[in-house]
Amino acid sequence: MSIRRRKFTLxxxxxxxxxVACSAAIGAPASKRSFVPDDYVEPLDPPAVLFGEVMYxxxxxxxxxxxxxxxxxxxxxxxSERDDYSEMLLGDLYTNFGLxxxxxxxxxxxxxxxxxxxxxxxxxxxxxxxxxNQGKYDEAARIxxxxxxxxxxxxxxxxxxxxxxxxxxxxxxxRAADLLSSVKxxxxxxxxxxxxxxxxxxxxxxIERGIPLLKRVRDLPPGDExxxxxxxxxxxxxxxxxxxxxxxxxxxxxxLTIRMDGPFTNQAMLGLGYANFQxxxxxxxxxxxxxxxxxxxxxxxxxxxxxxxPRAYEELGDLPRALFGYRxxxxxxxxxxxxxxxxxxxxxxxxxxxxxxxxxxxxSAILTDPLAPVTGYTPANIxxxxxxxxxxxSNSFSEDYKVYLELKRIEKxxxxxxxxxxIYQSTLAQHRVQLATLKPRLDDTISRRKRDVEALRAxxxxxxxxxxxxxxxxxxxxxxxLQQLAQLDVARAIEARLGNSTGAQAERLRRVxxxxxxxxxxxxxxxxxxAVKDIEIVRNDIEMAALHVESLETLRTDILRRMGPEYxxxxxxxxxxxxxxxxxxxxxxxxxxVALQNQALVVLAENRRNLGAQLAETHLSIARLQxxxxxxxxxxxxxx
Amino acid sequence: xxxxVRILFTAVxxxxxxxxxxxxxxxxxxxxxxxxxxxxxxRELTTLEQQLLxxxxxxxxxxxxxxxxxxxxxxxxxxxxxxxVGYHFYSDQEFQALTKGGIHRLYTGNLSSGEHTLxxxxxxxxxxxxxxxxxxxxxxxxxAGRKMIELKVVDDVETRQHKFEFKxxxx
Numbered sequence: 131m132s133i134r135r136r137k138f139t140l141x142x143x144x145x146x147x148x149x150v151a152c153s154a155a156i157g158a159p160a161s162k163r164s165f166v167p168d169d170y171v172e173p174l175d176p177p178a179v180l181f182g183e184v185m186y187x188x189x190x191x192x193x194x195x196x197x198x199x200x201x202x203x204x205x206x207x208x209x210s211e212r213d214d215y216s217e218m219l220l221g222d223l224y225t226n227f228g229l230x231x232x233x234x235x236x237x238x239x240x241x242x243x244x245x246x247x248x249x250x251x252x253x254x255x256x257x258x259x260x261x262x263n264q265g266k267y268d269e270a271a272r273i274x275x276x277x278x279x280x281x282x283x284x285x286x287x288x289x290x291x292x293x294x295x296x297x298x299x300x301x302x303x304x305r306a307a308d309l310l311s312s313v314k315x316x317x318x319x320x321x322x323x324x325x326x327x328x329x330x331x332x333x334x335x336x337i338e339r340g341i342p343l344l345k346r347v348r349d350l351p352p353g354d355e356x357x358x359x360x361x362x363x364x365x366x367x368x369x370x371x372x373x374x375x376x377x378x379x380x381x382x383x384x385x386l387t388i389r390m391d392g393p394f395t396n397q398a399m400l401g402l403g404y405a406n407f408q409x410x411x412x413x414x415x416x417x418x419x420x421x422x423x424x425x426x427x428x429x430x431x432x433x434x435x436x437x438x439x440p441r442a443y444e445e446l447g448d449l450p451r452a453l454f455g456y457r458x459x460x461x462x463x464x465x466x467x468x469x470x471x472x473x474x475x476x477x478x479x480x481x482x483x484x485x486x487x488x489x490x491x492x493x494s495a496i497l498t499d500p501l502a503p504v505t506g507y508t509p510a511n512i513x514x515x516x517x518x519x520x521x522x523x524s525n526s527f528s529e530d531y532k533v534y535l536e537l538k539r540i541e542k543x544x545x546x547x548x549x550x551x552x553i554y555q556s557t558l559a560q561h562r563v564q565l566a567t568l569k570p571r572l573d574d575t576i577s578r579r580k581r582d583v584e585a586l587r588a589x590x591x592x593x594x595x596x597x598x599x600x601x602x603x604x605x606x607x608x609x610x611x612l613q614q615l616a617q618l619d620v621a622r623a624i625e626a627r628l629g630n631s632t633g634a635q636a637e638r639l640r641r642v643x644x645x646x647x648x649x650x651x652x653x654x655x656x657x658x659x660x661a662v663k664d665i666e667i668v669r670n671d672i673e674m675a676a677l678h679v680e681s682l683e684t685l686r687t688d689i690l691r692r693m694g695p696e697y698x699x700x701x702x703x704x705x706x707x708x709x710x711x712x713x714x715x716x717x718x719x720x721x722x723x724v725a726l727q728n729q730a731l732v733v734l735a736e737n738r739r740n741l742g743a744q745l746a747e748t749h750l751s752i753a754r755l756q757x758x759x760x761x762x763x764x765x766x767x768x769x770x
Numbered sequence: 771x772x773x774x775v776r777i778l779f780t781a782v783x784x785x786x787x788x789x790x791x792x793x794x795x796x797x798x799x800x801x802x803x804x805x806x807x808x809x810x811x812x813r814e815l816t817t818l819e820q821q822l823l824x825x826x827x828x829x830x831x832x833x834x835x836x837x838x839x840x841x842x843x844x845x846x847x848x849x850x851x852x853x854x855v856g857y858h859f860y861s862d863q864e865f866q867a868l869t870k871g872g873i874h875r876l877y878t879g880n881l882s883s884g885e886h887t888l889x890x891x892x893x894x895x896x897x898x899x900x901x902x903x904x905x906x907x908x909x910x911x912x913x914a915g916r917k918m919i920e921l922k923v924v925d926d927v928e929t930r931q932h933k934f935e936f937k938x939x940x941x
Contacts, residue, residue, distance in 0.1 A: 171910075174920045174937035179832055182873025189867035194812065203814045227809075229802050280782065533801070540808050547815050554822055674884065680914035681827060681883035688825040700818055707811055714804055 178206045181216055188219060193501035197223045214243060221256065225499050230260050250735055254278045255285060258292065261299070267296045274395060287313060291323045298326060302768075303334030311343055321347050321360050328364065344368045361387075362394040369401050378405040396422060396431040403435070407442060416442045427462050428469060428516035430740070436462055437744060440751065453755045460748045467741050470734055473514040477730045483534060483723050485512060490524055498546050500539040501710065514730075521733045534722045541715045548708050551701055565689045572686055579679045586672045594665045601658050609657040610650045617646045786893055824878055826941075828916050831856075831877040831888070835868045835923045841932055842895040843868065843923060849889040855879065873920070881912045890921055896930050906934040915941025 180203045187196035200220055203209040209216045221236035237257040241250060252274055262269035274293045281289060297306035310327030313320050314610045325347045331340030347364035350357065365387045372381035388398035403418035419442065422435035438627050440455025476482060521527050601607030607615065621643040628636050691697075818826075835843060843865055848856040856877045860868070868874060891905040910919060918939040926933040 131838050151825070172935070172937045174918055174939035176918060179834075179873055179918060179920055182834060182871060183832065183875050185870065186864075186867045186872030186874050189870055189872050190863055197809060198812050198816050201809065202817055205813065205817075227805055229805055229809075231799075231802060232806065264905065482932055500805070515932075536805075540805075547811070550819070552814070557822060640916055675910075684826050684914045688827075697818070697822070700814070704811065704815055704818070707807070711804070711807060711811065718801070718804070743856065 131754065147302070177203070177213075179356075180208055181213070184216070184219065188223070191503060192499065193223055193226060193503075194499040197227075197501060198713075211239065214240065214249070218249070218253065221253075225256065225260060225503065226503075228533070230263065234260055247562070251278050251281050252285065255281065255289060258289075262292060268300055271296045271300075284319075287317075287319050287323065291319055291326070294323060294326055294330070294734055298330050303330040304336070306330040306335070307334065307339065307343075311339075315346055315350060318354075318360070321350060321357060325360060325364055325367075329367065332367070337371060337375065339370055341371065344371075345384075348384065357543065358389065359393055362389055362392045362398075364395050366397055367403070369398070369405075373401060373405060376408070378409045381405045396425065398430055400434055400438075403438065403442075407438070407445075412445045413440045416446075426516050428468055429519075430737075433463065433466065433744060444755070449755055449759065453752065453759075456748050456752045456755065460745060460752065463741050463745045463748060467738065467745070469513075470517065470741065472739050473517060474731060474734050474738075476514060477727050477734070480723065483531075483726055486531075498539060498543040500536045502539070502544060517737055518730055518733055521730060527726070527729055530722065530726055534719070534726060537715055537719050537722060541712070541719065544708055544712050544715065547704070548712070551705055551708070554697075554701055558692060558701075561692055564694065569686070569689060569693075572682060572689070576679060576682050576686065579675065579682070583672060583676045583679055586668075586675070590665065590668055590672060594669070595656075597661050597665060601662075606650050606654045609654060609661045611653075611657065614646065614650045614653075618650070621646055684699045792816055793854060820878075824880060826915060827861055827880055827883075827912075829877070829881045829912060830875060830916070830918050832873050832918065832920045833868070833876050833923065834873040834920060835932075836872075836925050837871055838869060839925050840897045841925060841930070843932070844893040844895065844901070846876065846893075847891045850877075850881065851905075852889070881917075883912050885911050885915060888919065888921075890934065892923060892932060893933055898930075902931055904932055904934075904938075908934075908936050910936075910938060913940050917941070 131287070140374040180199065184196050184200045184203070187193070187199065197220070200209065200216060200223070204211075204216075211217060217240055221233045221240070224230075224233035224236065234257065237253050237260070240253045255278055258270045258273040258278075261267075261273065271293060274289055280290060282574040290309060294306045297303070297309065307330040310323045310330065313323035313327070315321045315324045321394065323368045324343050325597065328340045328343035328347065331343065333340075344364045344367050347369060348361055350361055352358055352361070365384050369381045369388075371384035372378070372384065382402060385398045385402045385405065388394055399418045399422055403415040403422075406412070406415040406418070416439060419439040422432050423439060425432050427433065427436070436455075436459035440452040440459065443449070443452035443455055459722050481665060516524070581745070600606070607618070610618070621639065624639050628639060801820065801835075803915045831848065833846060843860055845857065845859040847854065858874070858876060864874070886909070888908045889905065890908075891903060893901065893903050895901050906921075908921075910917070920937040922935040922937065924935055
């Protein structure tokens with residue numbers, strides 16, 4: 131049973147977000163806790179946001195962007211090996227992409243850390259999965275047996291299934307069966323576990339313990355296609371186990387439960403016919419086999435039926451029909467041999483692999499994402515499918531095919547980047563032309579504006595100090611309006627002209643001056659506040675101008691960088707790497723194609739051998755029947 | 771005649787028991803090295819592209835939502851200084867990604883320094899399935915370096931609809 135890839139639960143993306151939020155709150159100024167100013171903006175934590183962005187891509191199955199953002203954030207120092215969750219995610223993405231060594235290194239680092247027990251257990255589980263996928267069964271079993279506890283029920287079930295599979299692979303059927311028989315079949319994983327346990331018992335010779343488990347799977351309520359197929363498979367396993375033990379009634383009982391429109395119908399019909407035949411009920415065996423003869427003759431069960439149907443006629447004493455049946459079988463098998471030969475030729479053609487299941491993903495991004503999940507491989511409706519059905523369903527073929535698809539997607543990704551490089555070069559060239567004309571103006575503007583800003587700063591600073599000093603000393607005149615100051619100056623001038631006189635004029639002057647001073651004092655508070663505000667506005671305007679200058683300087687730095695050789699060198703280096711990788715991909719694709727073709731050719735060679743043997747057997751049967759009829763004719767003549 | 775039973779019997783019992791193990795055996799060390807090179811190259815070219823398109827003055831805007839919110843976000847329309855810069859319709863999967871803590875990059879672009887106004891309009895469904903629309907405006911100052919703004923859509927417990935919170939980071 132294959133191990134399904136499942137998304138890391140990352141239990142604490144939420145916890146991480148919460149933790150980041152907490153740290154932000156703790157780090158906020160003390161005043162924030164007592165009151166929140168109107169213009170207060172909560173600070174954003176770039177690492178948390180970038181990790182959130184990675185998670186968004188990951189949960190949308192956009193694994194290439196996810197891992198790319200993650201690697202960029204790490205390169206920029208925003209995330210590091212010390213961040214447990216980003217480490218875990220990277221490990222999971224590496225695993226998905228088959229980078230098992232890198233994933234292994236990450237998981238080994240993680241398990242030594244002081245992390246949540248649940249997370250640690252999941253990490254151990256991932257490590258065991260990796261060991262299993264690399265064929266290191268003993269190491270995987272050691273982890274699964276000793277290192278993991280308190281897993282969630284779903285993962286605990288997967289642990290049992292994985293461990294059970296290891297025992298089966300090591301030939302420890304009894305141990306596997308004991309372990310797996312306790313698993314509840316309340317989902318597909320559990321049903322597979324029970325099936326495997328049943329098979330393990332049967333293979334260890336304990337049929338009486340294996341059959342009940344297989345029956346539990348067989349008798350599960352109907353479910354999705356995968357469950358129903360497993361139910362049929364279990365029924366078939368029970369049926370064929372009893373056929374082997376010559377218990378034909380029990381075999382029939384189980385085979386009859388298999389659906390008539392499922393993937394195991396042909397085997398069920400063949401087996402049922404065989405059970406009837408062995409019970410001596412040839413008349414009941416015959417219709418099943420004759421029905422099979424109406425089906426695709428490329429199916430091996432149909433080919434078996436071709437041989438068995440005439441045999442049933444023989445047993446029923448209908449020798450002419452038996453002879454006809456064998457001749458029909460011989461013709462059909464010869465025809466099949468021809469088809470196999472044609473299929474072999476077709477498989478050797480270079481485009482055969484691509485014709486199997488052409489990728490027609492609606493989302494074109496998937497076609498250039500080698501990390502995107504390869505969902506349910508279903509071979510297209512091709513003429514060679516009947517010969518290769520079992521191969522297509524096998525794990526080794528689908529794993530090889532998955533690697534092939536990954537390579538194809540990598541090739542497309544490299545094509546994409548290769549097409550981008552000239553665009554980058556022309557963008558760069560275009561920028562350079564524009565920047566060459568812009569730069570002198572930019573230099574001039576920056577130096578002029580910088581001087582302006584400095585001059586304004588130099589003016590505003592003493593002005594601000596003077597106003598603050600006047601407010602502190604109660605010097606009201608410093609914040610008086612120009613009109614008030616003019617009135618005061620007039621009053622003082624008249625006062626100087628009058629000297630020490632004490633007449634009515636002097637008294638009027640004293641009153642007028644008093645009025646002016648009273649007016650200044652009365653409006654002083656508002657004037658002072660306005661002066662402080664004005665100074666602040668001027669200062670803000672100056673700082674905004676300084677910000678523009680600073681931006682221009684940043685732009686100039688960017689421009690200088692673009693004018694220099696750095697980008698050219700990077701583009702050229704990327705071009706070199708792309709070319710080398712494209713060559714490697716081309717070679718690997720060829721090798722992978724050949725490997726897949728060879729797998730198919732091995733199956734077809736076996737098929738050809740079987741057809742040859744069946745053909746020989748058919749001819750022998752024909753000869754035997756002809757001998758019998760000749761002998762009978764001679765006997766008949768003698769008797770006459 | 772018993773041969774076919776034996777062959778089929780073996781096939782039935784072997785298929786499920788002996789699979790799954792050889793998966794990564796196919797992926798040789800060389801293949802792993804190639805894949806690692808692909809990831810490195812992809813990272814390098816993505817960085818190069820970002821640096822070419824969005825130099826050190828870039829602004830990035832992100833959207834996040836309350837983890838586990840009962841409210842369904844449908845779409846968002848984003849404008850800066852009254853100019854539309856982005857629209858996104860959230861599929862079920864994308865919305866689920868947001869509710870699990872994912873953060874969506876809504877916009878990356880170059881803005882001049884100084885004050886700008888961001889206007890975001892979201893459409894959503896409340897827990898009763900009733901649709902509504904909310905708009906928020908937010909003023910921010912773009913400095914000389916890069917800037918990141920996170921628009922967080924949070925549940926308003928009283929109205930059982932969305933409200934907005936902003937966070938900022940400036941280089």
